[in-house]
Amino acid sequence: MPITRGLVARDLRVAVENKEILKGIDLTVEPGRVHALMGPNGSGKSTLAFTLAGHPGYQVLSGSATLDGEELLELPPDKRAKAGLFLSFQYPAAIPGVSVANFLRTARMAVRPEDLNPAKFRKLVFDKLDTLDMDPAFLGRYVNDGFSGGEKKRLEMLQMAIIAPKYAVLDETDSGLDIDALQSVGRSVNALRESDEGKDIGFLVITHYPRILKYVPADVVHILIDGRIVKTGGPELANEIERDGYDGVRDEAAAARA
Amino acid sequence: MPSGVSETLATLDFTPTAATLDRVITFLDGQGDGAASDTALRCEALARYEALPAPGARPSRGWKYDYAALKFEELRWTSGRIEMATIPSRPAPRPRPVEAGDDVDRPALATENAGGLFFVGATRVDAPSNVDPRITVVPLTESSKHHFAARLAGTLHEIVDWRADKFAALATAFENCGAFVHVPDGVQLDTPIQIVFASAPDDEAVFPHVVVILGKDARATVLERHVGEGDSFTCGIVEVHAGDGAELDYAVVQQTGEAARIFFSRDARCERDAQVRWHLAELGGALARTVLGAKLAAPGARAEVSALFFNTGMQHVDLTSGADHTVGPTSSDTVVRSAATDRGQGRYVGNIVIRPKAHRSDASLRDDALLLSKHAHIDSIPALEIAANDVKAFHGATVGSLDEDALFYAGSRGIARGEALRLITLGFFEPVIARFPGAALRDEIRTSLDGKIDDATEIDL
Ligand SMILES: Nc1ncnc2c1ncn2[C@@H]1O[C@H](COP(=O)(O)OP(=O)(O)OP(=O)(O)O)[C@@H](O)[C@H]1O
Ligand SMILES: [Mg+2]
Numbered sequence: 001m002p003i004t005r006g007l008v009a010r011d012l013r014v015a016v017e018n019k020e021i022l023k024g025i026d027l028t029v030e031p032g033r034v035h036a037l038m039g040p041n042g043s044g045k046s047t048l049a050f051t052l053a054g055h056p057g058y059q060v061l062s063g064s065a066t067l068d069g070e071e072l073l074e075l076p077p078d079k080r081a082k083a084g085l086f087l088s089f090q091y092p093a094a095i096p097g098v099s100v101a102n103f104l105r106t107a108r109m110a111v112r113p114e115d116l117n118p119a120k121f122r123k124l125v126f127d128k129l130d131t132l133d134m135d136p137a138f139l140g141r142y143v144n145d146g147f148s149g150g151e152k153k154r155l156e157m158l159q160m161a162i163i164a165p166k167y168a169v170l171d172e173t174d175s176g177l178d179i180d181a182l183q184s185v186g187r188s189v190n191a192l193r194e195s196d197e198g199k200d201i202g203f204l205v206i207t208h209y210p211r212i213l214k215y216v217p218a219d220v221v222h223i224l225i226d227g228r229i230v231k232t233g234g235p236e237l238a239n240e241i242e243r244d245g246y247d248g249v250r251d252e253a254a255a256a257r258a
Numbered sequence: 259m260p261s262g263v264s265e266t267l268a269t270l271d272f273t274p275t276a277a278t279l280d281r282v283i284t285f286l287d288g289q290g291d292g293a294a295s296d297t298a299l300r301c302e303a304l305a306r307y308e309a310l311p312a313p314g315a316r317p318s319r320g321w322k323y324d325y326a327a328l329k330f331e332e333l334r335w336t337s338g339r340i341e342m343a344t345i346p347s348r349p350a351p352r353p354r355p356v357e358a359g360d361d362v363d364r365p366a367l368a369t370e371n372a373g374g375l376f377f378v379g380a381t382r383v384d385a386p387s388n389v390d391p392r393i394t395v396v397p398l399t400e401s402s403k404h405h406f407a408a409r410l411a412g413t414l415h416e417i418v419d420w421r422a423d424k425f426a427a428l429a430t431a432f433e434n435c436g437a438f439v440h441v442p443d444g445v446q447l448d449t450p451i452q453i454v455f456a457s458a459p460d461d462e463a464v465f466p467h468v469v470v471i472l473g474k475d476a477r478a479t480v481l482e483r484h485v486g487e488g489d490s491f492t493c494g495i496v497e498v499h500a501g502d503g504a505e506l507d508y509a510v511v512q513q514t515g516e517a518a519r520i521f522f523s524r525d526a527r528c529e530r531d532a533q534v535r536w537h538l539a540e541l542g543g544a545l546a547r548t549v550l551g552a553k554l555a556a557p558g559a560r561a562e563v564s565a566l567f568f569n570t571g572m573q574h575v576d577l578t579s580g581a582d583h584t585v586g587p588t589s590s591d592t593v594v595r596s597a598a599t600d601r602g603q604g605r606y607v608g609n610i611v612i613r614p615k616a617h618r619s620d621a622s623l624r625d626d627a628l629l630l631s632k633h634a635h636i637d638s639i640p641a642l643e644i645a646a647n648d649v650k651a652f653h654g655a656t657v658g659s660l661d662e663d664a665l666f667y668a669g670s671r672g673i674a675r676g677e678a679l680r681l682i683t684l685g686f687f688e689p690v691i692a693r694f695p696g697a698a699l700r701d702e703i704r705t706s707l708d709g710k711i712d713d714a715t716e717i718d719l
Contacts, residue, residue, distance in 0.1 A: 053670045056662075077669030078678075086670075093667035097685025103671070106681065110672035142685070159671060 005068050006030045007052070007085070007167040007202055012063035014044075014051045020061065021047045023227035029167060029202040032193075034216055036238060037206045039224035040246050045206045046090055048224070049171045053087040054080050067167060081111055084166030088156040088173045090206075095143040100155065101125075103143045104162055111163050128161040131191050133184045149176040157188045164197040169204045174212035186215025210238040223249050230256075267381070272335040272463040272491075274428055279304050282432065285337055286400060296400060303420055303430035310424035313547075313576075320635035321605040323545065323574050325424075328519075333463040333491050338380030338435040372447045372478070373439075377466070379458030379490070380435040392445045393478075398436030398467050409440055413471055417497035418525045423549060426523035429465045429493045436467035436494075439480060443473035443501070450479040450509075450696070457488030457518060466494035472504035472532075479507040479695050484542070487515035498526035500534050502556075507695040509537035510548075513706065516571060518543045525551040528588075531558035537694045539703050540567035540575045541710065551580040554588035554619075563592040564693035568707055569602025569634065570714045580609035586646060587618035594625040595690045597683060598634035599714045605637040610651065612644045622652040628686050629659050630679075631716040680711050 007029040014022040021044045029035045039045050051058045052065055054077035065072045067083050075083065095103065104125060108116065116124070129136055132154050144152050153173050160168055174182055192198035205216060213235065221237040222229045225246060230253035231237065241249070268285040272278055283297050312325035373389035375382060375397060382397050389395045396402050403410060420426035437453050455466060470480055484492070492514075500506050506526075514520055520543045526534040540546045552561030567575040581590030596604050610621045627636040638655045660682055668678035684707055694700050 053666075055666055076675065077666060078672050078674045081670055081672035089667065089670075093661065093663040095664045095668065095682055095685055097688030098681050103668075103681075106673055106677070107668075107671035110674070110677070142688075163671070 004028070004066070007204065008064075008066045009048070009052070010064045010066075012048070012051065012065060013061040014047055015059045015061055016047065016057060018059075021227050022051065024063070025224075025227075025229060027204075027222065027229065029204050031166070031200040031202050033219045034203040034205060036213055036218035036221045037204055037224055038208065038221065038238060038241055043224045044227045045224055046171055047227075049087055049090075049169045049204075049206060052080075052085060052169060053077055078110065081163075081165070086160050086163055086165035086168040088153075088160060088168065088170040090171040090175070092144050092152045092156055094145045094147075096145045098143050099139065100141055100143055101139040104139075104159065107159060108162050111165070124162060128158055128188070131161070131184070132158055132188045133180070134158060150178060150181045153177055154181065154184065157185050161188055161192050161198075164192065164195075165201060167202045167204070169206065171206045172208065173205075174207055174209060182212065182215065186212070189216050210242050213238055225250055225253060228253070267339045268337040270335050272333040272432070273330055274304070274307060274432075276301075276304060278335065279431055282335065282337075289337075289400075293400065293404065296403075299415065300431045300433075303427045306421050306427035307424055307431060310422070310427060312424065320603070321576070321637050322603060322635075323576070325547075330463065330491065333461050335432060335434060335463050335465075336380050338377075338382065372449045372451050374452035374454070375437045376454045376456070377435055377464075378456045378486075379462035379488075380464050380466075381458070382435065390447060392442065393447070393451075394438065394440040395451055396438050398438045398469060402438060406438060406440070409471060410438070410469060413497055413499040413527075414469055415497075417499060417527050417553075418495045418523050420495065420523070423523050425493050425521045425547065426495055426549070429467065429495045429521075429523070432463070432465040432493075433467045433495075434465050436469070439468070439470040439478075441470075441472045441476040441478045441504075444475050445473070446475075446477035447479065450481045452481045452483065454483045454485065455492065457484075457486030457490040457492075457514060459488055461489045461491070464490060464492045464494070466492065468494070468496040470496070470498045470506065470508065472498075472500045472506050474501045475503040476501065477505045479509070481699070482508070482510045484510075484512045484514050484520060486518075489517040490514070490519070492518070492520040492522075494522045496522065496524035498524070498534060500526060500528045500532035502530045502532060504529070504532045505535075506533070507535045507537065509539075509694055509699065511539045511541070511699070511703065512546060513542040514546075515542060516544055516573075519545045521547040523549040525549075525553065526561065527553045527555050528559035528561060530556035532556075533560045533562070535562040535693075535695075536564070536579075538563070538565040538577070539694070539706075540565075540577065541703075541706050542573075543575075544572065545574045545576075547576040549578045549580075551582065552590065553582045553584060554590065554616075555584055557585055557587055559588045561590045562693070563590075563594070564690045565592075565594045566687050566690045566703075567596045567604060568687070568710050569596075569598040569600075569604050569636075570710050571600050571602065573598075574603045576605045578607040578609065580611065581621060583610075583612040583616035583619040583621060583646075583649075585613075586616040586649070587620070588616060589620040590622070592623045592625070593690055593693065595628075595687050596626075596636050597628040597630060597686065598636050599630035600716050601631075601633045603635050606639065608638075608640045608653075608655075610640075610642045610644075610653070612642075612646050612649050612651065614645045616646045617648050619646065620650040623654075624652075625655045626686075627655075627657040628683065629657065630683065630714070633716070680708065683711060684708060
């Protein structure tokens with residue numbers, strides 16, 4: 001079988017506390033492309049993100065998830081990150097007592113153990129901070145401890161920029177951001193995509209709003225309803241949803257299944 | 259005592275009994291050191307030791323150690339020895355680092371010291387250190403007590419309530435070494451005074467007594483260390499008197515060997531606008547019992563307590579801290595972080611007393627415990643007694659396990675579970691470490707905690 005490059009889910013069925021949430025997901029995010037995933041609250045978007053990242057609370061019933069042909073589902077979370085996956089959390093966890101600087105260095109060393117001397121690492125961090133309009137004082141603060149919602153999202157983007165993964169799942173990174181923060185995030189993602197390290201990153205952008213897609217244009221848009229991808233289309237699909245809500249696609253899907 | 263003269267060393271089998279104390283007193287009499295008042299005090303202290311009940315074992319909670327079962331087998335009491343007299347008749351020329359004893363594996367000391375003393379068991383092994391000429395740092399002996407009687411009055415045997423504390427009474431009865439630190443009015447030191455207790459190679463019962471007196475507006479840092487691998491039993495007292503406007507950081511780093519038992523009662527009296535900051539890192543020993551207190555005796559006085567312990571293997575740590583607000587306005591701030599893994603057992607009792615006259619006082623007590631294995635246990639027993647109105651008193655306590663969300667978050671960044679456990683556990687202690695004086699000391703504590711994580715056999719749930 002030829003190796004499929006991409007972040008690929010095949011017939012992925014997932015339960016949480018014995019309740020089936022994802023009911024057969026098929027999805028391929030190719031290198032360098034942007035897929036948007038939209039869907040109503042509770043449809044299973046974060047469940048997909050957590051399942052890909054290896055959260056222990058999510059029980060895979062069937063199917064597979066591969067990254068450039070490597071099966072992810074057997075791996076612990078850190079090995080998935082080392083394989084090239086990055087998840088930007090909808091609700092990032094705090095790690096009190098661990099400074100951002102220390103955490104960034106530890107994460108970068110874990111994922112990319114190739115030697116980056118302290119001076120180069122420092123320059124990398126300061127460049128990325130600048131792109132994100134983040135105060136270097138953040139480096140001395142504890143990871144997400146007492147951070148505002150927007151600050152947490154910027155820190156997610158800072159980590160993504162420093163790790164430079166192969167595939168990134170952005171779970172509502174745009175939610176709760178003011179206009180300036182959204183612009184900074186957009187600028188940071190684009191700077192990464194324009195860099196040598198980042199030009200082949202495949203993105204799965206989970207969002208409720210098309211506005212982030214203005215900064216990071218999607219190649220493909222998927223609609224997830226009740227654990228199934230019911231519709232896939234081009235960028236215009238996001239605007240349709242914004243205008244008409246999910247009722248139309250929901251009805252179409254129900255009719256198709258009947 | 260003339261300079262350069264060795265004392266005779268007495269060594270006897272130790273039991274906490276009148277028979278042993280008789281032999282101690284006979285020896286001290288022979289040395290010409292047994293003043294009648296001291297003899298009476300030792301006898302009274304032993305009587306208190308015998309009369310007071312063992313601190314509660316509290317079988318209803320998880321703490322399982324019962325002090326009534328304490329054994330004193332094969333321990334020796336020595337009179338200690340001072341190879342050279344160290345009561346300076348005139349000021350030493352210039353401060354410089356403390357010199358090491360020859361064959362003793364001593365810990366790295368800060369290169370800069372305002373003065374220091376180094377004990378192996380009860381015996382002081384180093385030559386007279388070069389003490390900052392403005393201050394006094396001398397061994398506490400029967401003769402130095404008499405020499406400095408005027409300065410010690412009101413502090414010596416007066417700060418720690420040995421009549422009510424069984425082990426403080428034991429320490430008073432059998433006292434065999436110690437230090438007296440005096441920082442006169444207005445003297446502000448930039449470098450710490452270090453007092454190091456290393457366990458003797460053979461099993462010793464050591465009863466240290468440290469007295470620290472700070473004059474008006476004096477400022478100092480004292481670092482008390484406990485090191486060494488011996489199976490020692492240490493039972494000591496620390497008494498602090500901080501005069502008006504004085505500021506003292508008193509840090510204790512306890513890194514004794516895994517069979518050591520170490521008990522200390524430390525108390526302070528803070529006068530008007532004085533601040534005493536206790537910093538305590540209990541890292542070693544089989545059984546460590548510490549009672550830490552501060553009496554806020556005049557308006558503006560403040561006490562801070564920053565304490566941490568991390569019990570691995572079979573270690574037991576029993577910590578009681580107290581702030582006694584006798585008048586107002588006074589303030590206290592207590593932060594305790596503890597963790598336990600393997601079969602480690604811990605207990606923290608936090609006492610805040612705000613007496614009727616302590617109006618407008620402010621007390622805060624925060625205590626968090628982290629359990630890293632199924633068989634580890636930590637009790638948290640806060641007790642607030644508030645008899646004044648118009649006060650602010652905060653208290654919060656948690657006992658929890660590692661945050662799985664944080665572990666997953668770190669994992670999603672490529673950080674393997676073991677490394678994430680280490681990171682999060684060290685981070686847990688950080689709020690207390692950050693309050694210790696000196697970057698070098700903070701780093702040393704981080705390194706020591708890191709080593710304990712390596713040594714723990716069972717660190718995941
Ligand atoms: N740990 C959990 N325990 C119980 N139920 C869960 C858990 N995680 C998810 N679920 C349930 O799974 C369903 C899908 O949740 P998920 O978080 O994936 O939705 P979502 O599409 O990300 O929603 P939102 O847009 O609100 O973020 C919901 O009904 C949710 O309650
Ligand atoms: Mg979600």
